[in-house]
Amino acid sequence: xxxxxxxxxxxxxxxxxxxxxxxxxxxxxxxIAREAGMSEEQVRQxxxxxxxxxxxxxxxxxxxxxxxxxxWCATQRT
Numbered sequence: 001x002x003x004x005x006x007x008x009x010x011x012x013x014x015x016x017x018x019x020x021x022x023x024x025x026x027x028x029x030x031x032i033a034r035e036a037g038m039s040e041e042q043v044r045q046x047x048x049x050x051x052x053x054x055x056x057x058x059x060x061x062x063x064x065x066x067x068x069x070x071x072w073c074a075t076q077r078t
Contacts, residue, residue: 013032027073028069032047
């Protein structure tokens, strides 16, 4: 299995997203940014990069009548 190389920023964002998910907290981009200690704009770009690498995937907010933005969840590898 080939290992992906992540930049320091990608690693911080990935760790922040998976840590939030492990704690059962919603992994919205704003929460990921706080957890990673980065701006939301920086995090949004990196989230898309991690999705392209199939490490995270986007899920639309399931809350009735509220648009909280997408959640970013770890892609489970088989």
